[in-house]
Amino acid sequence: MTKGAFSGHDSKDRADALRLTRRELLALTLAAGLLRGLPQTASAAQTATEPLLDVVSNRAAAAVLGRAYLVAHPEEADLARLRTLLQERLRTDVSDEASILVRIERQLRNDYIRGDLVEVDGWLLSLTEARLYALAALARAG
Amino acid sequence: MLIDADDLEDGRLLEADLAIIGGGPAGITIARAMAGPRRRVCLIESGGLSPQADTQALYQGENAGIAYPLAGSRLRYLGGTSGHWGGFCRPLDPIDFEVRDWVPHSGWPFGREALDPYYEAASEAVQVAPARFEDADYWREHTGEPLVDFPAGRISNRFFQYSPPTRFGDRYREELRTSPDLTLLLHANVTKIAALPSASAVSHLEIRTLSGRRLQVRAPRYVLAAGGLENPRILLLSNDVMPAGLGNENDVVGRFFMEHPHVSNFADLVVADLRRLPSIYRSRVNVEGRNAQVAYVPTPEVLRRERLLNISFTTGVAGAYHSGDRAGLGPDDTQARSRLDMLEAARRFLADGAGPVDAADPTYAGVWLGIGCACEPVPNPDSRVTLAETTDALGQRQIRLDWRLTEQDRRSFVAHVRSLGRELAAAGVGRLRIKVADDGQWPESVIGGNHHMGTTRMSDDPQRGVVDRDCRVHGLDSLYVAGSSVFPTAGSANPTLNILALAYRLADHLKGLPA
Incomplete structure (x- = not known):
């Protein structure tokens, strides 16, 4: 095959990571709706995600990536669900602040070694990492 | 004479x-x-x-x-x-x-x-003797820096040595x-x-x-x-x-x-702590009069198991970011903003401790690196040189070149880009952003290497x-x-x-x- 038309790789063709697209808004609206519908549960979930989010140095930056992930995976736009998914992947109590960074780092490394990856706005990310950023996005939206 | x-x-x-x-x-x-x-x-x-x-x-x-x-x-x-x-x-x-x-x-x-x-x-x-193309111990010892240990076993360290030329x-x-x-x-x-x-x-x-x-x-x-x-x-x-x-x-x-297809601007790599990517990965280093740089090359095991063609990558620092840069970014600076987001989001995974990466420069966020590649193509009988009807100044028929690349070549390239990203992330070095679409077409930026x-x-x-x-x-x-x-x-x-x-x-x- 000879080369042909190519598009979609420069900044003009990519969605601005800071600007919300219609799909992003939909995902966040869904998430916000869930949070409103279940205020106590959501609030509890939000509190319980704090140790997880503490490993994220800049939550606003992480939220940008997290929103992009949720656009592709709107079914995960739920704080409690994401927390559960992360807990399953980490096989640990995610409220245990002392061990959480070590466990996450180990899981990220394993994800990258095994190829358990997703592409988020072009970034090649471990699934665990992407969900962590999605958690940051939902926490900010909430 | x-x-x-x-x-x-x-x-x-x-x-x-x-x-x-x-x-x-x-x-x-x-x-x-x-x-x-x-x-x-x-x-x-x-x-x-x-x-x-x-x-x-x-x-x-x-x-x-x-x-x-x-x-x-x-x-x-x-x-x-x-x-x-x-x-x-x-x-x-x-x-x-x-x-x-x-x-x-x-x-x-x-x-x-x-x-x-x-x-x-x-x-x-070519004035590079004695050569140390595959002697990782030599470069580790003489640069005084460790080499990256790629934990997924997909990439190995090889070394370009540079003729003057x-x-x-x-x-x-x-x-x-x-x-x-x-x-x-x-x-x-x-x-x-x-x-x-x-x-x-x-x-x-x-x-x-x-x-x-x-x-x-x-x-x-x-x-x-x-x-x-x-x-x-x-x-x-x-x-x-x-x-x-x-x-x-x-x-x-x-x-x-x-030809070796060379593609430009196909991916970015961001690295927060340059101690995790020693200098020989980022630029040519001079050791005992020899200039060398790491070539990231897939392991033969990966090539066999995944039935891929060979490739080599090099990386070089293209720019640095500080947290204050964000304020100066315009609406079209999406790539810079995305790199900065990645560096700041993954900071704890890409550098030791919670403090600044560089104590002397607390706002320093990291660097981004461009990636070069030279891909092996499949030998293709339809990619060929024939004689044209046009002639040169001596009346000799000129050549007509029909250079072709195959989908197998492209698939292999894409697989290796992902492989490099996996390894650098698994090693805690950085994160890689793929900028070419996997859409069945070679990027327009593909050129040869004069090979x-x-x-x-x-x-x-x-x-x-x-x-x-x-x-x-x-x-x-x-x-x-x-x-x-x-x-x-x-x-x-x-x-x-x-x-x-x-x-x-x-x-x-x-x-x-x-x-």
């Missing part, structure tokens, strides 16, 4: 024990290795001692496939294309020589062990000029390799100058070393005894043209190759070919060092033949 062909009388016949067509790296290397008291060598060069526009124009031709700079990718004067060589030196990898059932037409007639004895001499010729014309001109056993014939264009009526051997070379002189050179043996595009052209033009061209009874001459390979490929089977394992043209006793046109596969290493190793091997073979 140096002779300008225009200074000889018209119709002059020159005789030698070996005639070499082409004064580039391969031709000069064989001439230097062969010239001696009982071996008079005639080295025939189309150009002079410096570039000249009328001679350079003899390289022009037509493109039928991917656009390719036929004249711009080559230089036609003493030293040849080494005149714009970048100096990248690395041997082909052992797997490049193997028959790989997932790579059509793969397999050299010998393994890398056949070339290993010649890399030292080749390294001397050696300009063969400049470096060896005086040696060639003063050698009593060597005649360097300048401004001499070989227009035909004349064969005996039986087509079993070469009779003589026909030569013309741009000013109109006609000469002949006769020798018991000849080496065609005019480059990967001109070698097939000269064979195809030499068609008075064999209508399809010399060595072309099986329609292989000119086929299998290979012209495969057009007189080597095979023990005359049906599959133009030359045999000794680089002798099948069916012709006295004609040999040197240069990357004999490569059956391209690997991902730059050709020059490997061309020289093959040239020294060919010289050894020729020395062993009866006078």
